[in-house]
Amino acid sequence: MSISNLLENWSQFRHTHPVEDKPHDPYKWAMTIDLDACSGCNACSVACYAENNLPVVGKEKYAHGQAMHWMRIEHYWDEDVGEEGGREFPDQGAQFLPMMCQQCEAAPCETVCPVGATNHTPDGLNSQIYNRCIGSRYCSANCPYKVRYFNWYDYPSTDNVWPAEMAQQLNPDVTVRGKGVMEKCTFCVQRLAEAKVKAKSEGRIVQDGEVQTACQQACPTSAISFGNLVDPESRVHRQWRAQQVELDKDKQAKDEKEGGTELRGYRILENMRPYPSVMYLERVRESAI
Amino acid sequence: MMDSGFDRRDFLKVMGWGGAAAALSGCGNTSIENGKETVVSYVEAADYVIPGIGVYYNSTCAQCDAGCSINGRVREGRVLKLEGNPASAINRGRMCGLGQAGVQHHYNPDRLREPLLRNGDKGEIITWEKAYALIAEKLKGVSGEEIAFLSGGVSGHLKVLLGNYLASLGCKNHFVYEALAPGVVRAANKKAYGVEMPRYNISKAKVVLSFGADFLGAWVSPVHFSQQYAQFRRSVDGQRGVLIQVEPKMTLTGANADRWVPIRPGTEGVLALGIINALGTSTGEIAAAVKGYDRARVSKETGVPPGQIDKIAAILKLRSPSLVLAGGAAEGYAHGSQNAAAINLLNHVLGNIGKTVEATAAVPFPQMAPAKGNTAALKSLNDGLAAGKYKVLFNYAANPVFTAPGALKFKDNLAKVGFKVAFAHYLDETALHADLVLPLDSALEDWGTLVPEYMAEGAQINIQQPLMENLHPNTRGIGDILLALLKQRRPEEYKNYEDYYAYLRTALVQNKTAFGGHAVDDETFWNETLTKGIVKLPGTTAALSGRAGVAGLKLPAPVENDEQYPLQFIPSVNISLRDGRNSNQPWLQESPDPLTTIVWDSWMEIHPKKAAELGIVEGDIVEVTSRVGSIKTQAYLFPGIHPDAISIPIGQGHEAMGRYAKGYGVNPFQIMDAVFDRETGELAMHETRVRVSKTGQRVIIVKDESAAGAKQIREKIAARVSTDNVDLSKEV
Secondary structure, eight states: OOHHHHHHTHHHHSOOSOBTTBOOOSOOEEEEEETTTOOOOOHHHHHHHHHHTOOOOOHHHHHTTOOOOSSEEEEEBOTTTTSTTSOSSOTTOOEEEEEOOOOOTTOHHHHHOTTOOEEEOTTSOEEEOGGGOOOOOHHHHHOTTOOOEEOOSOGGGSTTTSOHHHHTTSOTTSOOOOTTOEEOOOSSHHHHHHHHHHHHHTTSOOOTTSOOOHHHHHOTTOOEEEEETTOTTSHHHHHHHHTTOOTTOSSOHHHHSOSOOSOOEEOTTGGGOOOOSEEEEOEEEESOO | OTTTTOOHHHHHHHTTTTSOOGGGSOOOSSTTTTTSSOOOOOSSOOTTOOTTOOEEEEEEOOSSSSOOEEEEEEETTEEEEEEEOTTOTTTTTOOOHHHHTHHHHHTOTTOOOSOEEEETTEEEEOOHHHHHHHHHHHHTTOOGGGEEEEESOBOHHHHHHHHHHHHHHTOOOEEEBOTTOOHHHHHHHHHHHSSSSOEEOGGGOSEEEEESOOTTTTSSSHHHHHHHHHHHHHOBTTBOOEEEEEOSBOOHHHHTOSEEEOOOTTOHHHHHHHHHHHHOOOOHHHHHHHTTOOHHHHHHHHOOOHHHHHHHHHHHHHSOSEEEEEOHHHHSSTTHHHHHHHHHHHHHHTTOBTTTEEOEEEOSOGGGSOBOOBSHHHHHHHHHHHTTOOSEEEEESOOHHHHSOGGGOHHHHHTTOSEEEEEESSOOTTGGGOSEEEEBOOTTTOOEEEOOSSOSSSEEEEEEOOSSSOSSTTOBOHHHHHHHHHHHHOHHHHTTOSSHHHHHHHHHHHTTTTTTOTTSOHHHHHHHHHHHSEEEEOOEEEOOOOOOOOTTOOOOOOOOOOSSSOEEEEEEOOTTTTTTTTTTOHHHHTSOOTTTOBOSSOOEEEOHHHHHHHTOOTTEEEEEEOSSOEEEEEEEEOSSBOTTEEEEESSOOBSSSOTTTBTSSOOGGGGOOOOBOTTTOOBOTTOOEEEEEEEEEEOOOOBSSOTTOSBOOSSOSSOEEEESOOOOTTOO
């Protein structure tokens, strides 16, 4: 992709989806995470390791920020806890927030890839083509959520990552990535592909609940829902509608109102206009106690 | 299974009992490319082995004792991933991270593969025949009293078989030991409710007041409670449930509470009585017993502000039914039973019995009911060992050299046993001291029946079946080993059972009427049982019979300030590492602790205020010293802990076991005092007092959170809605 090509066809590389020539039909995969239900237990994260062949990098590489957790649990404390003059204890608990690729509709990572290794699929995924990736890491630099993970090492041949026995656990449906390749959450694209092929062979589209991501399937509090946003019957669609969150807007009904509102749905860093496909539901805390 | 035309013979073939499954040899992902291996297609594929297609089998998770049912994905004869079995009332298709890591136990490169006999400092590989013969030889002339069998919690047919074996030896010394069992709470529950573990109905409670019960993290049956919690949060009769957590060190559950109440360690019972007093609804002997516990005194003793006590009492009064839980942080004291009794009394006073504390279903076969592990068993075993009572010791599913408090000097006492046999998955700290180590099948290779201690709904027996052929040819199932040992003692009785599988099948099929299979033939019953992975039973319901008693309830005055050891030591339970038996699973090591996000290491949590007093900053290597000994670890400044306490998580600090466990962190059991609960004799885990000193070294803590310490900085990342009356049930 030359610079001239990029400049001449800018709108082709930088646009929000759906656009008329590339409609989300029949699928637009999206997710909702209820932070009031999420307990921060890490089950989703471990399930992701199991499903997606994520390498365990070990203490030293973890210290260098090279952990490969596609799904990580971020936790937040109130700002005034433990500060001078602030509250002594975090007496309203912590806030947990599962963070993974938000599958942005106008993904900042996509436009900067010099080789087009990361791009948008018709079903609304931000996909990563491993064998096209040259490891420039521009995408990671440009990702506001810091959810792209780079293979600094060749993990399959690194000691104790996948010793012979453990290699047998690797999911054959998912590529084992080599050195110099960027990777990230795929919304378990291998499961989506399987479900789509099955549905197509039966002459229908994928029904709600027919396909689950690994994190969603494991979640002990059922905080994660996932499905086809185009399908008006899907739970995700109904949730987004009920929360009045619209995919292609950068300001939602909730943001219009000051202070308290019944609406809990929001998307992270929406004001940067990446149009993420993940809606979070705010945590609720009781003030009577 | 019959419906889908899948019969037993084919099933066995898939599972390798028929010797099929040719695709198993060598599955390294590069060896074919390298030309070391050739791809051989199936000449005749076994049924249900379709290249590229995953097949699912039900079994039971063995990573902890909760008894979640799992659904394992098997492809080309290899188990790849575990999902929850939606048919189980315990986990309803859900899984925790610990459970997910079960495959890493199975495929662990450090698993034992051959029977080992001690030869000086080395283990010499021997055959199973020789191992069995050796056991028989060593048992010759040894009386039953001189034999001890140490195990973790056992249930189902394994418990029956083990009982029979011990009976054949004339041995009554079966020590059932679990390092983190809720032993005191069980005893207190038995008194207060008439059962050791009632059904806690979190989803029916409008308020949950938990005294250190980490039910979302590591307490009793966390996946089950997590689901109940999600329902509770959405709505209980039109109101979102409110969670109050009282504990000196914040657990995962505490981090999810609407109000986390830090309390002076050990005074949980005082607060419970204070709340009863503040409620002001009780009469008679209860009122008399709590009369002295007015706000001022309770606040002074517990450190909880008087206003907070009032608020708790007010919300409990306003919203009924509620549920009060006594957990690990409340029971870990010499007066732990008293604490738990006071807390359970709250449930009586609030009228929660029969509403949120319900009768539990029991499996109608008492011989299969779980033998629950506790820590009092460790003490009596240790006493026996110290007195040199035992000549032969068997050890299964327990690692006391790692989990016994340093003050017990268990390792030294263990050396007094003449012949020690360990049935083990890893060469862990205890197996390392054994004379004979026998390698076990993983839970994903073995047969079994398990009866969970905590029954979610009706009674159920969980089926454990192999999800794949043995990874290593020379490991054996514990059932098979016991059967072989029984055949030495009672050959006539057991000669008809070729293996444990045959025993299990016969035992279940013979009783199929009781297991709900009266209308079908044996074959169908057995296949259906394996397909479902769960036998649901009508079950007998043990009605609650306890009463609100205050007799003998006496809470000690708070501890005096100890100049030499000024801090209370809280050995905390990490959600994934628990008692350390799973520490060699790398996913768990790299799964950050939810509260600190620290990986691959131990740490000491200390309140920032106390840290400032001692001049400690994050990453300082500190020496934590108790009467028993000292350990060194990194300091982590954590506001979610009482300033009078410090905490180090359990599960790290292995000196053996395997490459992912050995050498990471420190083992807090080493500095633990041997103090026991006065009533039950259970180990009082929180009774150790320590002092902390800086060593002068400092490290950068390896953790997932940013250097800013996970504060919400300017950007609204996740807002918090505070409201008096929320109902989320209308939401989609």
